[in-house]
Amino acid sequence: MNQMTSRRAVVRVPSGPRSIETVTVPVAEPGPAEIRVKIAGAAINPVDLGVAGGVFHKLGLVHQPDYTGLGWDFAGTVDAAGPGAGLRVGTRVAGFIDGFDRDHGSHAEHLITPAAHVAVVPDGMDLVEAAVVPLNATAAAQLVDLLGEPSGTARRLLVTGAAGVVGAYVAVLARDRGWQVTGMARAADEPFVRGLGVDFAADAGQGWDAVADAGALQENALEAVRDGGRFVGVQPASRLPEERGITIEVLFARPDGALLASLLGRAAAGELPTRVAAVTPLDEAADAYQAMAKGGVRGRIVLVP
Numbered sequence: 001m002n003q004m005t006s007r008r009a010v011v012r013v014p015s016g017p018r019s020i021e022t023v024t025v026p027v028a029e030p031g032p033a034e035i036r037v038k039i040a041g042a043a044i045n046p047v048d049l050g051v052a053g054g055v056f057h058k059l060g061l062v063h064q065p066d067y068t069g070l071g072w073d074f075a076g077t078v079d080a081a082g083p084g085a086g087l088r089v090g091t092r093v094a095g096f097i098d099g100f101d102r103d104h105g106s107h108a109e110h111l112i113t114p115a116a117h118v119a120v121v122p123d124g125m126d127l128v129e130a131a132v133v134p135l136n137a138t139a140a141a142q143l144v145d146l147l148g149e150p151s152g153t154a155r156r157l158l159v160t161g162a163a164g165v166v167g168a169y170v171a172v173l174a175r176d177r178g179w180q181v182t183g184m185a186r187a188a189d190e191p192f193v194r195g196l197g198v199d200f201a202a203d204a205g206q207g208w209d210a211v212a213d214a215g216a217l218q219e220n221a222l223e224a225v226r227d228g229g230r231f232v233g234v235q236p237a238s239r240l241p242e243e244r245g246i247t248i249e250v251l252f253a254r255p256d257g258a259l260l261a262s263l264l265g266r267a268a269a270g271e272l273p274t275r276v277a278a279v280t281p282l283d284e285a286a287d288a289y290q291a292m293a294k295g296g297v298r299g300r301i302v303l304v305p
């Protein structure tokens, strides 16, 4: 019997989008509490550009002997389930895998992942659309948890990068938690940001009770926080030092299937945006990464095997 094979996008010596290649490997079987997903769509995120560009190799976080697998986000269908996984073959799921030191990723035909890290995609929600939600909605919800509750009159929150995928989710989720949210974005993004139901600013300004730095502006965003305020960054490798009594937190998104289930439900209900900028075949991953690297993409490019 021929063994089933699967294609995946990888980098051997990471030096940007042009170093991406597709390799074919035997399909493995899921272990206990794991599922194998036949991927229908996998978004390209900024972190993927970092992996392909060797950022995390240079930080000493990758030790793969042959190649490094690309891709975090995915949506697809369970095509094999290990003992105790609790998900039937054929179930539509979405999720993300984290970590840098791996020879596999979601930019592939198949992926094996813990069943607890995925959520069932709501009926009627397209899998390509679902593929843009997991990492960034989870990250946004976990960022808003780090931000904590607004208190008394201290509820003025600036979200930088509010037209970005993480920023838009943070804006909506923080508003729901009682923050008085202003989204900072490029001038052309004002209609989108206001459409989220929050205020708009073209500049960071100063004196905010809290800043959620989804635009990764770092020091420039920290400057906008009032003395004794709160700041949550998105770059764990470049945590900012404390200053002026500001509470500083940094996000490191972790898979959480139960949380993702509620976020997918909100996305399916139209309460969270699902912006698919383009759909590109997996074999053209290098071109898609190149397009993403140019900047200005709103939403996500989704790779389809």
Ligand SMILES: NC(=O)c1ccc[n+]([C@@H]2O[C@H](COP(=O)([O-])OP(=O)(O)OC[C@H]3O[C@@H](n4cnc5c(N)ncnc54)[C@H](OP(=O)(O)O)[C@@H]3O)[C@@H](O)[C@H]2O)c1
Pocket: 045, 046, 047, 135, 136, 139, 160, 161, 162, 163, 164, 165, 166, 167, 184, 185, 186, 214, 215, 216, 217, 234, 235, 236, 251, 252, 253, 254, 295, 296, 297, 299
């Ligand atoms: N730590 C974690 O666990 C975690 C998880 C997810 C994401 N992240 C990080 O979070 C960040 C955002 O991710 P994302 O997926 O939301 O990226 P994205 O969709 O590219 O959004 C970033 C947004 O910020 C905007 N921006 C950048 N500089 C700006 C400026 N000076 N003024 C106004 N807008 C500005 C960008 O606009 P332009 O395109 O016009 O520049 C873009 O709209 C990335 O750094 C990502 O790596 C971290």
